[in-house]
Amino acid sequence: MLPTQRHTTVTTLFLVLTAFVGCDKTPAKPVPVAVGGTVTLDGQLLAEGTVYFKTVATGAFDTLPVKGGKFEGMAEVGERRVEINAYRIRKLTDDPMGGTEVKESIIPSRYNAESTLTATVTAQGPNAFKFEVKTK
Numbered sequence: 001m002l003p004t005q006r007h008t009t010v011t012t013l014f015l016v017l018t019a020f021v022g023c024d025k026t027p028a029k030p031v032p033v034a035v036g037g038t039v040t041l042d043g044q045l046l047a048e049g050t051v052y053f054k055t056v057a058t059g060a061f062d063t064l065p066v067k068g069g070k071f072e073g074m075a076e077v078g079e080r081r082v083e084i085n086a087y088r089i090r091k092l093t094d095d096p097m098g099g100t101e102v103k104e105s106i107i108p109s110r111y112n113a114e115s116t117l118t119a120t121v122t123a124q125g126p127n128a129f130k131f132e133v134k135t136k
Contacts, residue, residue: 032062035121036072037129039084041106045069046133049086049107053119056081075121082117084133107133 035053039046049066053075062075066086087103111117111133119129 030076030078031123032074032076033121033123033125033127034072035062035064035075035119035127035129036070037131038069039066039071039131039133040069041086041133042135043132046084046086049084051131052083052085052112053080053121054083075127077121077123080119080121081115082119082129082131083112083115084117084131085112106135108135 039049039051046066046069051064051066051071052061053064054061055076055078060076062073062080064071064073064075066084084107086106088106089101090104092100092102105112111131117131121127
């Protein structure tokens with residue numbers, strides 16, 4: 001084989017292999033979009049907490065902190081299950097050591113672990129949501 005033929009063969013083989021590398025069938029990762037809104041607890045703005053936008057099929061979720069009743073951040077487009085969490089610290093009164101603190105949820109499980117809340121996040125927006133949580 002002549003040197004130019006060998007060079008042409010190697011170049012052709014390289015181009016064919018490069019073309020196959022570009023044929024990855026992995027779906028593109030969803031692009032997150034801006035979301036925001038408010039969370040109230042028994043009619044009052046939730047001081048601090050977290051809102052999770054979950055994709056049930058994949059288990060993926062976006063975490064948005066709540067401060068002064070407002071949340072904002074980025075979330076993937078689509079129908080999302082919404083879970084809301086907030087806690088307070090409580091000292092145990094029957095603790096013989098006298099200082100044990102526990103984190104206690106102030107949001108009923110029907111708004112987090114057993115949530116039926118949903119939000120449809122769209123690429124066009126405005127993606128402004130209002131969640132009204134009730135303890136009773």
